[in-house]
Amino acid sequence: MKVALERDWCIGAGNCALTAPAVFDQDPDDAVVVLLDESPPETERAAVEQAIGRCPAAVIRLLS
Amino acid sequence: MLLPVPEEEVRPFDPPPVYAELRKGPQVVRVACPTGIDAWLVSDYAGVREVLGDGRRFSTRPGQAAHVLSGFGAGDGEPVEGSFAQTDGPEHIRIRRNFAPQVSHARRLAELRPMVERITDEAITRMLASPQPYLLHSQFSTAITTAVIAELIGVPPDRHHLLHDAATALFTTSTKPGELRTALEPLWRYLYELIATRRARPGDDVLSRMIELSADSDRPLTDAELTAMNGALLIAGFDTTASMITYGLVCLWNTPGQWERLCAEPGLAVTATEELVRYLAAGTGLLRQAVEDTQVHGQPIRAGDYVVVALQSGNRDPGLHADGDTFDVARKPGPHLGFGHGAHACVGQQIARLELTAVLRALARRVPALHPAVPLEQLEWKKDSVVRGPVELPVRWS
Numbered sequence A: 001m002k003v004a005l006e007r008d009w010c011i012g013a014g015n016c017a018l019t020a021p022a023v024f025d026q027d028p029d030d031a032v033v034v035l036l037d038e039s040p041p042e043t044e045r046a047a048v049e050q051a052i053g054r055c056p057a058a059v060i061r062l063l064s
Numbered sequence B: 001m002l003l004p005v006p007e008e009e010v011r012p013f014d015p016p017p018v019y020a021e022l023r024k025g026p027q028v029v030r031v032a033c034p035t036g037i038d039a040w041l042v043s044d045y046a047g048v049r050e051v052l053g054d055g056r057r058f059s060t061r062p063g064q065a066a067h068v069l070s071g072f073g074a075g076d077g078e079p080v081e082g083s084f085a086q087t088d089g090p091e092h093i094r095i096r097r098n099f100a101p102q103v104s105h106a107r108r109l110a111e112l113r114p115m116v117e118r119i120t121d122e123a124i125t126r127m128l129a130s131p132q133p134y135l136l137h138s139q140f141s142t143a144i145t146t147a148v149i150a151e152l153i154g155v156p157p158d159r160h161h162l163l164h165d166a167a168t169a170l171f172t173t174s175t176k177p178g179e180l181r182t183a184l185e186p187l188w189r190y191l192y193e194l195i196a197t198r199r200a201r202p203g204d205d206v207l208s209r210m211i212e213l214s215a216d217s218d219r220p221l222t223d224a225e226l227t228a229m230n231g232a233l234l235i236a237g238f239d240t241t242a243s244m245i246t247y248g249l250v251c252l253w254n255t256p257g258q259w260e261r262l263c264a265e266p267g268l269a270v271t272a273t274e275e276l277v278r279y280l281a282a283g284t285g286l287l288r289q290a291v292e293d294t295q296v297h298g299q300p301i302r303a304g305d306y307v308v309v310a311l312q313s314g315n316r317d318p319g320l321h322a323d324g325d326t327f328d329v330a331r332k333p334g335p336h337l338g339f340g341h342g343a344h345a346c347v348g349q350q351i352a353r354l355e356l357t358a359v360l361r362a363l364a365r366r367v368p369a370l371h372p373a374v375p376l377e378q379l380e381w382k383k384d385s386v387v388r389g390p391v392e393l394p395v396r397w398s
């Protein structure tokens, strides 16, 4: 699984870091999403898909 | 057709039935709004997500509520400096990113949790020591959310009334634009002074952190921007959440088995919170304005046209949940439109989740016998407001 981000449009809502904390974190200064693991293990797929659905700014993409 | 708006005395928790018809198609229809503007009404989940998710095609400049609140008159004058709900694109993101770390950073939320739980516990202890029936909305829900948001920004208790006065004027449909400015003045003036104080002597509150954070950026926030942003946070932060606590409890008590289920398993407070926000989402919808000629579900929409998105209807879309009209405290949390969607999605949503979860969990644990003191039919519902719910809720416990 491969994950990509468009950080310029992130509004720092934090849903990703709360939904899939193993894959996403937030920058301590501006709360913008930080990708912890761009190729997370398959066990994280459900959580990543949840995070994509719950990201209001649609900045997370699943590449494979 | 007239914009269908909630009628709680007929259907306390559901959108008007016409929305179920509209979702089958045509999902985009022309409506006349109570404030006199005409708009396209989008009522299905995918359509609402498309409109709210694309800030390049749909602007929020006319404000989010000019279809139901005359005080938010679409197009009357320039938005105030820093009124970030009416700013689009990178400018909006610049403002929002100064906010986000204080109210929606996962680590910051973990820090805030004990404060919210303490305020909730104190409110329950006060309630249990009071005579019955007890007025839950004004004495409990509002007291908690006011205390949380005021503590967050650093507004002392003797100034809490400034928030209440401002919010009443802001969320009341009968307020005229001129009156609105007068009603907001005292809060704005107070915040101005507070900003000067915090610039001189920073504390550990949201305001001080925002000043400090933005001072390091290439375009620090002005006093006017800080005032408008913190004012908006203060006002929106207590009334909407307080109403959701009160309205949510009524919904829990009146849907067979749901309150009992929560009391048996207070850990369900997390899913119950998400479900309440999905189920009772802003029934009056949100407003956008097309910035270019475009289409939604094949319906041509011209640049300048208004678009109303029906959040509650979208959340009941069978395409999102086959049983979307069922209220289920244990529903697996997933995406919904209850906090809006897109770049303007509710900036206080994590704080609201924190408060709702803390309140539901604590009440389920400490006061499972809590119940309404009057039948559902006797409740008076807020009419002239975007924030829905009972005007007051008398309760008892044993």
Ligand code: SF4
Pocket (backbone or CB within 6 Å): A009, A010, A011, A012, A013, A014, A015, A016, A017, A026, A031, A032, A033, A054, A055, A056, A057, A058, A059, A060
């Ligand atoms: S959920 Fe989306 S907008 Fe929010 S922090 Fe994560 S990536 Fe950014």
